[in-house]
Amino acid sequence: MxxxxxxxxxxxxxxxxxxxxxxxxxxxxxxxxxxxxxxxxxxxxxxxxxxxxxxxxxxxxxxxxxxxxxxxxxxxxxxxxxxxxxxxxxxxxxxxxxxxxxxxxxxxxxxxxxxxxxxxxxxxxxxRYDKGYNQLKDTLNSELGAPLMVHAAHRNPTVPEQYVTPMAIHDTLIHEIDTFRWLLDDDYVATRVTFPRTCSASHAKLRDPQIVTLITKKGVVINTEIFVNCKYGYDIQCEVVGEEGVARLPEPMSVVMRKNAKLQNPILTDWKGRFVxxxxxxxxxxxxxxxxxxxxxxxAWDGYMAAVTSDACVAAQEDEGATIDINYPDRPALYN
The missing domain is CATH 3.40.50.720 (NAD(P)-binding Rossmann-like Domain)
Structure with a gap:
């Protein structure tokens, strides 16, 4: 058919x-x-x-x-x-x-x-369909013991002028919000946001970078750096710290080159290429x-959970340093 x-x-x-x-x-x-x-x-x-x-x-x-x-x-x-x-x-x-x-x-x-x-x-x-994330999930489930912490980063080389502070959550972190629920088989109970020094490439309506902390029901603490004017490339990082080991998301496959007295490999600049x-x-x-x-x-339930979490993260942006509770309704049987 x-x-x-x-x-x-x-x-x-x-x-x-x-x-x-x-x-x-x-x-x-x-x-x-x-x-x-x-x-x-x-x-x-x-x-x-x-x-x-x-x-x-x-x-x-x-x-x-x-x-x-x-x-x-x-x-x-x-x-x-x-x-x-x-x-x-x-x-x-x-x-x-x-x-x-x-x-x-x-x-x-x-x-x-x-x-x-x-x-x-x-x-x-x-x-959820990326080979690297699936390898990381398999390793977490079989090798690391109970997860304790996640350190992650979502970096873009640049964003358009109309990109403003809440978009770092609704347009950027939204992927991590879903990915970590799936990766850890866990839900969130609280969030807070911290703003480091603002980079010179930003503008008046965008505080960049920022660090979003998510705390899960099982007690895992997730810190994600969002930096959308990093200049050097599109770079997605994720490290899971477990009771018995640490595992990192694989880097996209690329050739490592020795040239001009440098050891280097290319970094992607486009999200479409990273996840093609x-x-x-x-x-x-x-x-x-x-x-x-x-x-x-x-x-749709995952989309709803991401929306509820995003709203809490934006509230945490607006009340910097405060811990904002995240409350979900009961999951309907259709999504079990």
Whole structure:
């Protein structure tokens, strides 16, 4: 069976996912596009899916009998309405983060999916599909004993002028928030934020870098450095300290070179390159499970947990040094 997929949002990530479905993955075909920029949607169709239909709205695309499953890669503020529409239509939907721009919005999606009675929503937390993170999780589970601490860093070479302090949580740390819940099989109970000296590359509306501490139910303390103007590259680091050992996330594979009296290897500068294989595996998983009428992978519940945690982290930014409690409702049986 070929899963006929409609893509809502034809910007950078929509284009990249369309390319993978059409040229890299198996079992899926993009048959429809929708975007507020219809010319952009038409250009993507002409480049990668010439037989696809253009719809003037995401809702019309979701309702079409030609579409079996939906990819939501549009502006974040639109995600909630499209995911809810896909659930109402009974169609599997892959939604890039954020699932919704508020915790209440994400909660509404969870409630709609629970009422439907079957998982239909997969959230785009691609790090769960990264080989390095999976190796780290396997090592943690088999070699390290009980985890005690995690030291991590999320560094970007630069960010646009419109990037402001809360975006360090909602747009950047959001991946670590989900990854550590999955890596440790644990949930959070509290957070606090500390701001070191602000780097000269920042601006008045962005305090950069910052250190976010998350404390889990099992007592693990996670310290994550967010530094989005580090200049030297896109660099994701993670070290788990256990009772019996320490393990680090593998570096992306690259050639080590000796030249000009230096020992060096390249560092990536683009997140798409760092996680390209994870994106491929993630979308292949969605296509494979959508063919059966359901989904696996990061769930609407995971998206909701990330939203609740993000809101607490932003509150901690606004009350620097204070410990902010994180409270979750009971998890519905659908997500057990």
């Amino acid at each position: 070929t899963v006929k997929i409609g893509v809502i949002g034809t910007g950078m990530i929509g284009r990249d996912h369309t390319r993978r479905i059409q040229q890299v993955l198996t079992g899926g075909e993009v048959v429809a596009f929708s975007d507020v920029n219809l010319e952009g949607a038409k250009a993507l169709r002409d480049d990668l899916a010439p037989d696809a239909e253009i719809f003037e709205s995401g809702q019309a695309l979701i309702a079409s009998d030609k579409v079996d499953a939906v990819l939501v890669t549009s502006w974040g503020a639109t995600h909630e309405e499209y995911v809810l529409a896909a659930i109402a239509a009974g169609k599997p939907v892959f939604c890039e983060k954020p699932l919704a721009t508020t915790a209440e919005g994400a909660k509404g999606i969870v409630e709609a999916e629970v009422e439907h009675g079957k998982r239909l929503v997969q959230v785009g937390f691609m790090r 294989e994870a994106f491929d595996t993630e979308l292949q998983n969605f296509v494979d499970t959508a063919a059966t009428g359901t989904v696996e992978g990061p769930s």
